[in-house]
Amino acid sequence: MASPGAVLFDAYGTLFDVYSVGQAAERLFPGQGAALAVAWRDKQIEYTRLVTTSNDGAHYRPFSELTRAGLRYSARRLGLPMDDAAEQQLMDAYRTLSAFEESREVLQALKARGVVTGILSNGDPGMLDAAVRSAGLHGLLDHMLSVDGIRKYKTHPEAYQLGAVATGLPPAQIAFVSCNGWDALGATWYGFRTLWINRYQLPFEELGTQPERIGHSLRDVLAFF
Amino acid sequence: MASPGAVLFDAYGTLFDVYSVGQAAERLFPGQGAALAVAWRDKQIEYTRLVTTSNDGAHYRPFSELTRAGLRYSARRLGLPMDDAAEQQLMDAYRTLSAFEESREVLQALKARGVVTGILSNGDPGMLDAAVRSAGLHGLLDHMLSVDGIRKYKTHPEAYQLGAVATGLPPAQIAFVSCNGWDALGATWYGFRTLWINRYQLPFEELGTQPERIGHSLRDVLAFF
Structure with missing residues (x-):
């Protein structure tokens, strides 16, 4: 061929490496960094599918926004007390994987x-x-x-x-x-x-x-x- | 209103209760029943999204087939030795949740x-x-x-x-x-x-x-x- x-x-x-954010997450939430990185990634991808399947793009949001939404969900899901500064720190880490x-x-x-x-x-x-x-x-x-x-x-x-x-x-x-x-x-x-x-x-x-x-x-x- | x-x-x-299959799974794979039930459900749903998003339904398969595909993936993912009889037993359990x-x-x-x-x-x-x-x-x-x-x-x-x-x-x-x-x-x-x-x-x-x-x-x- x-x-x-x-x-x-x-x-x-x-x-x-999307899981490289686990290091920054681990510093913020000791013992939970890897779990947060995995949950975050899964939710981010799930959200891309939900907005694509539903209503022909009417609910589309850029990947950076879905990434933030996935982070917020995952932190809540894992019971992690993520304040605005911690959220921004993790989002910054995601921009420089x-x-x-x-x-x-x-x-x-x-x-x-x-x-x-x-x-x-x-x-x-x-x-x-x-x-x-x-x-x-x-x-x-x-x-x-x-x-x-x-x-x-x-x-x-x-x-x-x-x-x-x-x-x-x-x-x-x-x-x-x-x-x-x-x-x-x-x-x-x-x-x-x-x-x-x-x-x-x-x-x-x-x-x-x-x-x-x-x-x-x-x-x-x-x-x- | x-x-x-x-x-x-x-x-x-x-x-x-989709997780009620965990009991049948636990009998087949002691210590792994709940993990298999969760992985199976997640993969089943993921597959519904993949076939819906891709190629406008060309890859559609009925839910029972995606359920079986999700089970196969999850058993392999967890390293569980699932033979045909065990697979059928779990699929039967899923029909009578x-x-x-x-x-x-x-x-x-x-x-x-x-x-x-x-x-x-x-x-x-x-x-x-x-x-x-x-x-x-x-x-x-x-x-x-x-x-x-x-x-x-x-x-x-x-x-x-x-x-x-x-x-x-x-x-x-x-x-x-x-x-x-x-x-x-x-x-x-x-x-x-x-x-x-x-x-x-x-x-x-x-x-x-x-x-x-x-x-x-x-x-x-x-x-x-």
């Missing part, structure tokens, strides 16, 4: 091979830009694609379609990389060539569709070329 | 007052019918509404619209009762008069919308009349 004409990466959980250790070298290797690269993310542009700069990944990404313009989150097909439109390539010529199983599934359903990075040794979703490839580090994307 | 012209209940988690202790008396009280009652559920008709009969609730429900015909799960507005079409009432004259916060939220967005039964002392969703009422038992629905 020919190499893809472009590689698009999911951002949150794939290039950036750690990149995974191989994120930069993999993007550099792709650029060295002349591959078109990009991010296709639920994140709104301000949030994405802050994360990319903070992680030193700017200049390594040809496309920065956010669902914010269409007001529908992944796994809505219009979200993935942003990648085809931006690159001018048919979906079958675009590689899509995600550590999130549901995202790799949705992208496969849409028609991308998908690589699921199974960073946490999880089963893949049991919905009868498999990603084209499964890897354990972002480095595995290089095998497409 | 006038009393509603009909009351529609969510089924799974509201009339029926326990009703909450007040479900029957509340439906009887509504019928005694002449209120139109119904279920509006993600469940497919076969699954719903089995659950209603097993719990002895048949004859107390005027409408058995399943999303299966429209191939879109709640919180899609077309799912809630089934209630308006079946009763012939505008949404603002229909009371909708759910223990699931996301369902009470989606129903409120749709336009129903909503009662969220906060059975597990949870925070409500942090998306800027509140249900009309919050209760702690299904009995609280009687206050509408």
Whole structure:
């Protein structure tokens, strides 16, 4: 099979470690940092789905707002006394998530091979830009694609379609990389060539569709070329 | 405000206790029954959202199939050695979930007052019918509404619209009762008069919308009349 004409990466959980906020959370709420990071992430994603499914986008809010809403819910759910300062501290930490250790070298290797690269993310542009700069990944990404313009989150097909439109390539010529199983599934359903990075040794979703490839580090994307 | 012209209940988690499968799970996997019941429920609901968001229903599968898929994922996720017989045993348990202790008396009280009652559920008709009969609730429900015909799960507005079409009432004259916060939220967005039964002392969703009422038992629905 020919190499893809472009590689698009999911951002949150794939290039950036969403659980790295657990350290800031642990300093604020000793013993509860990891639990808060996990609950926060789950709720944030749940909210993207609720607003996308309900009323055709009428309840859309940018990812940064859903991230804050997910944090508020999770802190209440866990009974953590989060004041405004603590909330803002955690939101600031989310804007400057750690990149995974191989994120930069993999993007550099792709650029060295002349591959078109990009991010296709639920994140709104301000949030994405802050994360990319903070992680030193700017200049390594040809496309920065956010669902914010269409007001529908992944796994809505219009979200993935942003990648085809931006690159001018048919979906079958675009590689899509995600550590999130549901995202790799949705992208496969849409028609991308998908690589699921199974960073946490999880089963893949049991919905009868498999990603084209499964890897354990972002480095595995290089095998497409 | 006038009393509603009909009351529609969510089924799974509201009339029926989805966590009652934890007992069967505990017998099969000692020490892991409750964890499996929680993971199973979460994944089942996640799958309803993924298939509804992706490709406009092209990946729809009936709730019973998503329930089985969620069970398979959750057992693998928790490292439980579930063979075909154990899987079928748990699926059978799911078809005959326990009703909450007040479900029957509340439906009887509504019928005694002449209120139109119904279920509006993600469940497919076969699954719903089995659950209603097993719990002895048949004859107390005027409408058995399943999303299966429209191939879109709640919180899609077309799912809630089934209630308006079946009763012939505008949404603002229909009371909708759910223990699931996301369902009470989606129903409120749709336009129903909503009662969220906060059975597990949870925070409500942090998306800027509140249900009309919050209760702690299904009995609280009687206050509408």
